[in-house]
Amino acid sequence: MKSESLTAKAIRRSILTMAATSVAATGMFTSVANAEEEQAQVERIEVTGSRIKRTDMEGSSPITTIDAAAIEKTGEMSVADVLRRSNLNTFGSQSEASGSNWQSQSNISLRGAGADRTLVLLNGKRMPGSPTMGGTAVNLNTIPTAAIERIEVLTDGASAVYGSDAVAGVVNIITKKDYDGFEVSATMTNPEQPGGEEWKTHVVGGISGDKGSMTFSLEHQNREIIYQRDRWFTSSSNILADKYDDTTGVSAYARNFLDMTTFQFSPMAACDNDKMVGGGHIYDYGGGDYICGYDYTSEAANHASRAYTAGYVNADYEISDEIRFIGQGLFTRNETFGRYAPAAGWFNVEAGQIDIQNWDEDGNFLGTSKNANAGRTYYRFTDVGTRDSTTIDYSTDIQVGLEGTHDHFGWDVTYHYNLAENSNYGSGYVHRPTVEALVKSGDFNFGPDGNDASVVAAITHDTLAQDIMEFQSINAGINFEAFELPAGLVGFYFGSEFSDYKYHSRVDSESANGEVIGSSGAGSAGDRDVFAVFGESIIPVTDDLEFNVALRYDKYSDFGSAVTPKVALRYNVIDDVVVRASWGQGFRAPALSDLYAADSFSADLATDYHRCDIDGIAPVDCTADQYDVTRTANPDLEAETSDFYNLGVIWNITDDLSAKAEYYNLKVDNVISFISLDSLLREEAEVGYGNLARGEIIRAGDSPDGRILEATTPLVNGNGFDTSGIDFNVTYGGYETSFGDFGTTFDLTWVLAYNSEEYFDGPVNDKIGRNGLPEYRFTWVIDWSYGDHAASLLTQYIDGQAETVDPDTYAQIGSLSSQTTFDFSYSYTASWNGKFGLGVRNITDQDPVLDSNLAYDDALYNLYGRTFTATYTQKF
Template identity: 35%
Template sequence: MLNTKVTKAVRLALAFGAASTAVLAQSATAQEGAEKVERIEITGSRIKRVDMEGASPVEVISTAEFEGQGRVSVAEALQSVTSNSFGSVIPSSGNSGQSQSTVSLLGAGAGRTLVLIDGKRMGSSPSLNGGGANLSSIPMAAVERIEILKDGASAIYGSDAIAGVINVILKKDFEGVSFDIQVGRPEAEGADTKQMSMAFGVSSDKGNITFVYDHQQRNPIFDRDRSYTAASMEDTNGDGLISLGDETVGISHYGETFKKTSGGGYIASPKCDELTKTIPGFVGVLDQGTSKGGIGGGEVCGFAFADVSANMASTKRDSAMASVNYELTDDLELYARAMFSRNDSFGRYAPPADYLGKMAADYPLNPLGEEANGYFRWYQTGNRDGEVTDYQQDYTLGLKGMFGDTAEWEVSYHKAKLDYRTAGRYYLSVAGLSHNILNDISLDSEEGKANMRATTYTESQSELDHLFAGLGFELGELEAGAISHYVGAEYFDMTLDQRYDAQNEAGLIGGDAGGSGAGERDVTAVFYEVAFPLLDNLTLSAAYRYDDYSDFGGEGNPSVKLDYRPMDDLLLRASYSEGFRAPSLKELNAKDSEGSPYVTDYVNCAALGISAVDCSRGQASEMRKGNDQLGPEESSYTNFGVVYSGFEDVSIKVDYFELEIDNVISIITAQDLVHIENAGKLEEVQARYPYVDLERDANGAISQAYTQYANGASMSRKGFDIDLSYKLETSFGDFKFRNVTTLLTEVGEDVYFTGPREDEKGAPETPEWRSQFTINYAVDNYTVNWTTDIIADTYESQSVVKVDGQEPYNVYDGSLPTYVTHNLNMKYYSDGYGTFTLGARNLFDKGVVYDSQGFYEDYAIYNAGHIGREIFAGYNISF
């Protein structure tokens, strides 16, 4: 029976492609006439098994498949996976994660998806506050396959495995030499790509050595090079005025604008017309309107920041990986791996925008003759450039062996060191500005400009030291077979050190914000897993893991799984697991930092008689801090599934899942505080979190928000994963069809912190489903791969309203259409002269999504439209 199952598993894997590389690399073949079969380890369990399909759904995708879809990097490959529903991060100019790429299974957040490399936890990115992994550091050329566990797995792997696990399996037994090069060029300006990789491998009866070098580069996209992000203004309603926001794109009131502290709306600088004529970027006086209660009425002096800013940052990655596997004896193997990567990123922003509060009546920059606030664009310093360099080192050294008839053991040491550095050019030195004013130095003179220019610098470092020991064995026997066990222990030591330059941390830099954070923790964990073969076709598995954290205590998590095969071609499976996410070191230890988030002030709008739907957003001043009293998030994950392969060359997989997360760690944002105040619960929240506050000026507008991290929110995800595959052999070639769909039936989120939970599926950037359809055609020396990615339609807008004393709740309006893109990849395998590739990403040049007012929706899930149609060509030769 075992031989029959393995043969069928291999045949299906080869037919459908999704797991072919995995099967070939970790072959589950049985020697003819032997009683035992070599077992394999699949993500989600440490007990090796015979069958690829088990109690937890695992999607296995080879690098060849990602390349066939035209994906450029590991990050872009994973961002196309349907279970990565929404919420992942891409390199975006102008934020602290400029060089980062993440994955967010089920849209639960990058910090709730655990990323492994060869089964070992990846080091957390310091730029992501130590709460997520940066996929940009993984060399695509070194990857053999990626296993995506769609189940909770804290009972196996510990923290962060709440929404699932990504396990990146690297090449280990490559033999020969391979060179690969590819270039891509979008039709629109920007985002050109270049790739080059080399792989070398030598193997013998005793082991193998593999070396891979990978270079990837993508150029930036500037706002001015896309019509929908380029700065523009137009009197669309014909009232003779151009209203900021409603009738402008890429323009800010941070030009030279004032507001009296005694009350009233915005006032454009008397010099605005002169600045517009003489200084590039200034666009003149714009109407702020009395209907903009969330911002304030009046007039502003506008500045077109989009004339110079980059929308998508550039990335340049150089990575190298070397691995060794060597059999010291028949029962003892040494393995080692070293991986190095450097990721450089460039972003450009307009000259610094900075707020000067409560300027005295006689202050030289205050033209109003009474105390006022000023919103300035410090054009004198020049455009800001952000240069990020990420270094990552990752080492693994281990031994594994066997003793007795069934026992297998492993010990290993894993170290990851991440060193991320950010330099910001041409920011505003507040001290230099004060020096100019005190000494009557003209701000527009060369001396004055030099005095005001500042360079910011941030060092973000994290380290992970990881010791692992595990033992798998069979002990005890039931009628259907032996009971399998796995017992082990892990020790982690984690550090985070994020340091901003002293001037920035002191609040003396205009146009930048941030606060240092540092912390250290160690974690000791023990775990146990067991599999009972209750019947020949029924297996019950259970696991338990206890993690002891030095900074907040212990957490234990169980899991129970069942897989049942009533017939060879049918698998029924079910699982229940509990999980947790430890608060990140930055969330626990962050120092106070300033920010200017956008806020829709429903409270002030209501006071002015403006409806919630018409209430506009504006920037508010925010002071944010960490919380050393945070506890862990806690979760439960339930899965029921069926796998059927009874039809010739057909596979059907359907899984239903439910994820519930309590005590979610989140920032009590300035927007949350508006909702809390609107619900009449601000004093109640302040009694629990004394630091949080929302200060308002005499006109009712927000003058200062105080926010911090806290436990207390909740989250849920429910839905289906559907995977259908079919192979068709014809006289004129072979076809492989596959469709994978993730359907969310519930996206439970709190409307605001302490507010009610609502189902937000279909909300903006929260599609109800994502689907991917692939067709592979092979004939003679040619293959053609066609991939279609589909994102469901969503509502256009989401606002929070309060009616007749009710709790504030979500109201949705408008519709954004279903979004469909196609990728085409054609390959020709010449006889002895290598492989030639030609293709197109976003073949039909699907554009970005616009709202009903004609404005571009800046959502990462629609990034293919921002890049546009991209033609690429490549060449590979192997020896």
């Protein structure tokens, strides 16, 4: 990553170079005054965070730039993977997880504030959120990599300029334009550990002339699946232990019975089956309960496979001296394949319908008998086979517009259309009413031998989920320089936007009715119109002091309106030292799915410390388990509001050495979020069973000491959270030796505080340093070049965290180690415009940081291990 100061410096140098070249070309009698005029007429550029074009990227708001060369050094093949490595993606973000409806989705979460509070732009225009994620965040897997010129990350709030979602910052992906030539490239990877092999090929081309230009790209990427059994830490462990809590990778959804009168678990006779752990191994489940288990890691996958194809084109044409046409189109197809273990779920049985095993408190087998009472079977449908999930996402994005200039006046108008159609096809699921009917009739075989083909065919169900988001907008604005102050002209931009969103989420009727075992979710739909007007001005108060002010008004058709201001300043203390500061308010509108989604089923991980206490298990040894949870939307949600301020210092120490430090503080109120089951459990510990302010926990026997049977977690407006920290950068280049030139860049993000509620309306604590919330992380790059050779060593560090917290005092317990990884890349540019590249990602083959249960945070760490890369690029 480049520091913004060096990027700006490079632009200034190019300006001076062009001016000097112009002087030489016109002969020795050309005056210096003409050179200065040439410099003043250099094309201005639009910098992320402002709609007013300027010649200097170093404005009043902090911007981190990731250019194509920096992307190449990472060895990553997708935008999502590049941004996931950034320090600014502080606590990690969503990646392609196998088996779920979200397995094709990937996003970025600036400042750890959430992907739905990070706005993503493509060439300065808003990208609508993915319908699969309810329109709350952009799926970065829809954006091509080959066409990228650079990525600009604005790290203060920008709702006053761009509207909703720009609470924590903005990621602006800027594509190549005015490209003249043709490029072909191919890359492949070879991981040392099984799975995850990738290959990618792309072409980039373009033509340019006096009147206009056209640039296009086409790329295809493939990534193979990674199974849980292929990593030692995600495969099962200690599966023949006496106690269930001493295992990993084993599910109680095997073949077990819950008596709904005594609320006692017992293994079924059907546990005596080769597909169950140990062919029917029985575990002590605690509290006098015994069960058998199923090793789901033997079938399930960690990361989905991915096949991605994208075509991109942009063009501009000079209609007249004052009017230019601008257009771009992006077309993508993203297909993923994931696998879950065979369907697992509960269904009801009447008394006397199944054979159960009986065990005493000492673990002695007492024989089998018919179930005396009605209850639930927690059953794994191994006869049906694995649940396979294929997603196919299509995305079409088209923008056309006109830009005009006349003297110091300019205007622009753009029409933007985006259609995202995401479909998920699932097989291997089970229809609960059919199972219950066959159980009642006696045709379902609970014995060890399982069911015949006719029964399996009758209960098997294929699922379909389709999410569609159609987005249209018209943007128009004018810019002008109204008057002149002693330090320069005052620039203004005034504009308006009208946007229309249509959202549809559909699932097959059986899934929608909650009749499918092993599936979840229901359909929903909604639409909204948004009208906005906004204005912005850059005011050069003195030669050294500049103000930037902005104000925006948004009106939503379905929930209300918002007014968001922003004020920023940039001050040259001395020639090489710049101080800047910004303050702004922001907002995030409820997503359409937040307001209108139907109730959906989820199997959520949570830790029931109360049950562990009853069973004599210490908090540090209390493990998380999956529970049936119903999530509910809320049509009465209000918008989130935020305050963000930033204070930074940039020091160009020498021509080759620069440093910057930026302090940020973000406060978000009225936070929209699901109350997690963990939060409900923490609240329950404080207020007692049955006294929750929101949501519901149902325990066996309606007893405070019973096992959790199910829960309901609603979507609410919580009180909020705040976070603060420091970004620090040092960049040095130009160290010349006889064996090559060296440079280095160091980027650090240090989170000072992350204060949020322990549960809804509960105590607020600083959670920094907890599991998943590292206090700091840094990236350090060392570059070397010698003639046609170049190499880089990239070091990334993620700080250690506590493993868990005390459920009573919230003190941090246990320690997870830090992680340091190293990536190396080398390239050679041949005389025929060919370029060879070799690299190694994760040189020391580091595994993810694991807790005592061999679990890891897949938002922070990846499991690819040491991976070798090779690339060849040919330019014509």
